Amino acid sequence: MISAYLSHHNRLEKLDLSDRHLSEAVWIDLEAPTEAEEDAVEAALGLDIPTREDMQEIEVSSRIYREGGVLFLTAQVIASPEAREAEIGPVTFAVQPDRLVTVHYHHPRSLTYFADWAARHDTALETGLDAALGLLEAIVDRLADILEGETRQHEALAKAIFAAHRPSGKAETLQVVLQRIGRAEAMNGKVNESLATVLRLLTYLTSTPEAADGPCLHARQMPMALAQLQDLRSLREVAAAQADKVRFLLDATLGVINIRQSDVIKIFSVVAFVFLPPTLIASIYGMNFKHMPELDWTWGYPMALGLMVISALVPWLLFKWKKWL
Missing domain, CATH: 1.20.58.340 (Magnesium transport protein CorA, transmembrane region)
Structure with a gap:
């Protein structure tokens, strides 16, 4: 699916592809694109969209590189629908001087949130890097929300484990607690992985000097990127503390089980x-x-x-x- 947006009076507006051309868009989002959609975007913009297999490569050289004047950045982004287990997958940012193309095969809510927010608030989206920084900020905000929710989940787990009076069916309750701890550990691992990949991208952007081969951060964009870097480092500290908390809850639950046995x-x-x-x-x-x-x-x-x-x-x-x- 192709979604295209243009910047009109500092607001993001969705582009009607039936009467407008892709080259007018400042941000083009490809969600699980078909081969025909990839060919259409490549023909309109003159860039080579990475395949799904290329996006899943874990080498840094495969996730951050410049090719033909286009900057390619790939980060792991969490999609956490309420009705099922959170999913994590790669999102590739193909940054051109005047536009951004994102490619992903899952549905991160942070991308939708950014599109809705930028449509209601004045924000300068003059270049592809402006759009990329806005999306990265939305991703960081979403990760912070997930960590806050996980903190409340851990507090509820601790109360369930150390409650003075337990209801009937204690063994079944502790089995449920163990399952919840397993889900918490899985979520924390996904958040930590996403934080690490986004941190790597921003570190590259803030440390790379202006070059002729592809877009680089300008002076007006640097404060926003540095602020996101600081937020990411603090979030990684929170994620590390939560990982320790999950290990403590697991040890405590196993200890309670041993005591009851x-x-x-x-x-x-x-x-x-x-x-x-x-x-x-x-x-x-x-x-x-x-x-x-x-x-x-x-x-x-x-x-x-x-x-x-x-x-x-x-x-x-x-x-x-x-x-x-």
């Missing part, structure tokens, strides 16, 4: 110890020897029952006195 084993051990003396007494008087004087006693049976009760009660009281129960 120990409690169950302790209960069985106490029950076995309490009933061991009565069982011994019952076994003695269950022997079929001919000469057992207690068999002829009138109070022999009550005496045996009393011994069994006392032999069970004494260990139980001892455990209570030692506060082992």
Whole structure:
């Protein structure tokens, strides 16, 4: 799908491709493009759009390079729809002097958010790098929102783990907690990966001097890029702290599970110890020897029952006195 936007009176407007040409757009977004759509954009703009396989390369030289006067930048961007697990995928920014082309095969909400925001607010989108910096800022804001949401999730998990009074079905509850911790760790890993790739792009842009081969940051764009760099570094610190928090929650959950298993084993051990003396007494008087004087006693049976009760009660009281129960 092709979505094209032009800058009109410092506002982003969607371009009607039925009566306007792609070359008029300041930003062209390709979401899961077909081969025909790629050919149309390449013919209109004179650039070579990277394939999906090229976008998935992890080498830095494959994610940041200049070719034919076009700057190609690829970052991992999170798409986190509410109804399913968050997805992360590459987004390639093909930056020309007067426009930006983005290519992706998933649906990051940050790109849609930027288009909506720029349509309602005055923002200078004079060059392709202006559009790229605006999109990167939207991506950074989205990552910050995800980290804030994950912080609240971790607090809820901690309360669930360390709650003083647990509802019935404790084992099932802890299994659910473990699943939530696994999802939190997966999300934190995706956020950290996205932060690292965006940080790499901005570091390259802010450290590359002006060159003839492709666009570079101008003096008016540098403060915005440096501010985004500072935000990214602080977000990476937050992500690292959250990773430590997730590991702590996992260790705490496993510790609670071990404690509860120990409690169950302790209960069985106490029950076995309490009933061991009565069982011994019952076994003695269950022997079929001919000469057992207690068999002829009138109070022999009550005496045996009393011994069994006392032999069970004494260990139980001892455990209570030692506060082992």
